[in-house]
Amino acid sequence: MASILIYLVIGLPWIGALLVWLAGDKRTTVQHILAILFSVASGIAAVALLFNTSSTTVINLDAGGVFGQFTFVADGLAVFLAVVATVIGSLAVIFSVDYMHGEKSLGRYYAMVLFFIGGMAGLVLTSNLLLMFFFWEITALCSYALIAFHNDDPKAVAGGIKALIITQLGGVGLLAGALLLFSQTGSYDFNRMIADPGIIDPRILSGMAFGCLVAAAAKSAQFPFQTWLPDAMEAPTPISALIHAATMVNAGVYLLARFFPAFKGVPGWTTAVILVGMISAILTAIMALVANDLKRVLAYSTVSQLGYMVFAIGCGGVYASQFHLFSHSIFKALLFLAAGAVIHSVGTRDMRQMGALGKQMPLTRFVFVIGSLALAGIPVLNGFWSKELVLEAGLQHGPIWAYAFMLLSAGLTAFYTFRMVYMVFYGKPSSEKHVHDAQPAMKVALIPLAAGALLSWLLAGPFSSLLHNSLPAHEIHAITTTEVLMEVLAAPATYIALAVVALGLIAWWQRQHLGGVAHAFRWLTAAAENSFGFEAVNAGIVRLTLGAAQKLRTTQTGLLNWNIAGLLIAFIAVILILVVRG
Amino acid sequence: MLNALIAAGIILCAIQAIRVKKLIAAALWLAGCSALTALMLYLLGAPEIAVIELSVGAGLVTVLFVFAINIIGDEAPVRMPAIPPLVAWLLVILSFGTLAYLNLPLLEIEVPTLVTIPMAASSIWEDRALDVILQIVLIFAGVLGIINLISDNSSRESKA
Amino acid sequence: MTAQTALTLLLAIPLGAAPVIYLAGRIALKTRVKSGGASARILAVLALLAAMVPLYYAAMHFTSTGPLTLDINRISLQMDGISLLVALTALILGLCVTFFSTKYMQNDEGEEKFFALLMIMIVGIIGLVCATDLFNLWVWFEVMAVSSYLLVAFYRSQPDALEAGVKYLVQSATGSVFILLGIALTFAQTGVLNLHEIRLAVSAGGNSPIILSASVLMLIGFGVKAALVPLHTWLPDAHSQAPSGISAMLSGIVIEAGLVALLRSTGAVIVSHTTWGYLIMAFGALNLLVGNLMALRQTQVKRMLAYSSVSQMGYILVGIGVAVYTLQPEGAAGGFFHVITHSLMKGAAFLAAGALLYALRMAHHNHEPLTVSDLDGASQRYPVTAFFLAVALLALGGLPPLAGFMSKWQIFVAGFQSGNSLAIALVIFAAINSVLSLGYYAPLVNRMYRHEPSDLVKEGKPISWVMVLPLVIMTVAIVALGIWPPLVRWLTTPAAMSLLAIFGG
């Protein structure tokens, strides 16, 4: 049963992709219908898979030789992420019906989205590290193709290529990890390693651990690879919601969570993970304070929230991190889709050109505010519970300075969230244009997500038992929802955090009176606007490479004599090497 | 002794072939080089190949060179060599210095005196028949290509 | 069909077809002026199809009984794993190219010569990889080289094609004299020419400086054809100026055949396989770096693809270098797998670029090169061709699950399994290079999917199905090999074993 469902979850979107592509751009209605049908079907299959979880391998295809056994496992972690990918994927597809209405090359769009959904499901469901790498690359490829979807726009193309190259560079870390695993154990099945990390030489294990951290940081846009995600916002907004908020960027967190039992013993690894998460969380929270592009603010906040999850893993809170991932997928997809409805109707992403949109778009405002409250960590929305769990884990198991920084960024989160809501929906109107509220298909996608943001925390108990039952190595305790709630409410961390969040809100309220403070931190905002120099470093590396390439071109002189000279130089070099080595 | 003389002649001809400015003269020096090579091959005990080298290398190829040079014409010699002569010298000396050094042991080999000179034909046709077949292929390919290279281009335009 | 007949026919059919094609073309030209090339075209395709039959039997014999030998007096030809793999690749690629060229070369003057020379080149490649005699190897090599000189300079009224032809010829001829000297030294030292006997004599004789210099001479001589950096300088010129079908052949199989010749000849004369393995890996690293960096700033499509061949050669060299170093078959299997996938990917890329070049420029009697910006929005007008080109490029960039990734992966695994820290570092370097290569493949793919087509695309002529069919076949193969790499294990494993046999493992 489980094996059939896995085939369906991965295969249905891919078949759908092919059919949409074959349908051709002249039959757009057929394309819309096909895309919805196949994504929803895959979502249903994934939900059905929730009731068939186990920690044993359910599919095993022998690819032979150096390609190993293509294995799939439907354990809790995998199935939960597959559900997120397919369900939010279906909602994004439904949202696209209105959002992408009248776009050219719709076939390419839907085919890539569906291909992505299947790839993401495969990425989490497989237990073969090589196969995981395949799916990893597939998701990167789809993300690239969709960021560069409007490829008449040089910014979109540049953003796409940047995302592709950075995630691919990170992919090298995963590739090295897979190669090391295979050369050590003769198989790519990582569950063996997770169950017993001792089978691998400690030095090799440490190489794998840090390789995976690099891969995860690149994929989840964590420090120091965070620069690609804001640029990826050139993608159509449903894509930002699906790929760059709810699913693909979580792959890095998933990777760390998956391998946590194996790597936690590696010296320095957990500290490195904590550092990566903390720096990402705080830096991008500051950047979100000063950004004026609506989608960029959301992108920075995504990086920041992913930082929370990474931090939680570093502190040993796998459950907290996954629960926050769950909440975040819902409220961030909601925020992005609602932002998409705003952008679609206003026609700009610059928040300075918005304002007072609330009256004209009541429904959008309503859901956006719900998402924002969840993001800011206001009780009783889902973001509150999961963020508190993360902070609690940090207080209990992490270093205190890291916890302090995480608290600070919780405050900042509240601040920039309210700034964003105010700039978009309240304040003074900045344009006389008539805007319309979300269209029907958009509503279909927004309302379930809003409901999710309000209520998904009720699933905390079942979620923990799901992870507990099928992930023996992760040592996650099964607790009921009430226990979770009690734990959160009883912990002092919660009240500290709430106080900080309230401080952030007060700071926002009293922003006029805080002019002096803002002035004092002028240098910080200036640095944040320049993304703390990371863009410059990126540009420098690109310039260096291109410069080297340009310099190297002079070696191809086009003069025959030099070509012959090259021949002789090689001859001399080789003969000298051989004579010296004997 | 004769060997040494011929060797000196070959080297002289080779140097002259690259030194002289007029291309026709260079082609003729090359012919001389070829003829002396043929002589050397004869002394090495390869009379048949010497004859062929004489007729093909010194004869046919020279004729072709003269033809080609006639069509192309002598260009005014350019003074500036394309790459600095010093670099060129360095490369040649380094490469063939090491090569010659490595091959010093070859000089200590005793060469047996030739008693009789066997007929080459049997060896060529029997032992290395495949090479001979391939010579035909080579000639065919070469001829095809040369026809293509030298045939007039004008017919194409008329067809197109 | 006996093994000997199969091998004979495999060589004889295309070889015999060459003059027939030429004569048929000429006669048709004399009698019916209009369709001079038609008979030549059809004959060429038929000859290659016919050659598939003996190859099938040869493969059957090989898989059941091992290498098959054909003795022609004292020289023998042997079909071992490597030759079977290269011969099969050459024939399939050759068939695709010939079929493609029936349209591409249509109305070009000298079409019959083109096809005749193409046949000779294919025979040259097959013979080259089957040769067991050092000198015979050189002769086959010359057959392949001579026919390719003329094919590179086929557009003899194009100044750039002539320039490329001249450079290719001079560099290659210099290389072949190096080989001759190497052969002479080997022959002087060992007194035999059969590669196996040379190997025995060399291992008995120990480390002789003469043999050492001979091995370097042969490495450099064959290295010119195999495009080892810094001997690669002819490649970007020749590959970009040749007719597109020939570019596909040159990149797809000729440089690999050069590599096989290099391995066969040097394998017989080297003493220390570890040093040699390091050397090949070093060339691999150079090829990767130089090829990628040079490709990064190219504006001409075919020139960019040519440089990418230099870097793809690097992967093959890394795989084979690891195998030579460790004397374990995995690396070689990966390297030879990459030979197959590269010939498919680069063949498809060159043919697709050629089809676009034909439609956009040559059909308008314009011989200017196709630049990257000319392909803007090509997918609007040529959705199928653009898609195939995109698949080929992404496969070359090593994106799973396409074939290019699988072969690279096998090479990487071998590098890690060797346990040598240098090899592991090299693999990481190769993987990063693979990412770097996306820096030039991805923008090209992007351009083709732009909404606003370039003027050239708007005025482009339609592309005939004749040009698309080979692309379909190759693309299907790329995807199939990507999804199920074991499909060619029956070819790559024996080839790896043969390589180890060459190096005395």
Add this chain to the structure above:
Amino acid sequence: MTTIPYIDMLTVMIVFGIGLYTLLITRNLIKVVIALQILVKAGMIALVLAGRINGQVMTGQSIALTVIVADTIVAVIALALAVQVKKHHGTVDLDKLRNLKG
């Protein structure tokens, strides 16, 4: 007869060196072809000498024959190319023959 290898081997090396030096230094395409021919002469002597050294004169001879045929063909093609180059470029100066670079 023991002096033969000395002298002939030396000739081979020197002639080879001359040919390569020419290839590096000359700018005239015809000279390049002449240099290639000089190189081949060296190779040919070396092959026959090798046959002589190990007493297989016949093999050396038959090899040299093939070499002559092959390299004559290469020379002829090179000359034909040079003629075409002159026709389309107006010169056989290598320094002018460098449109393809970088």
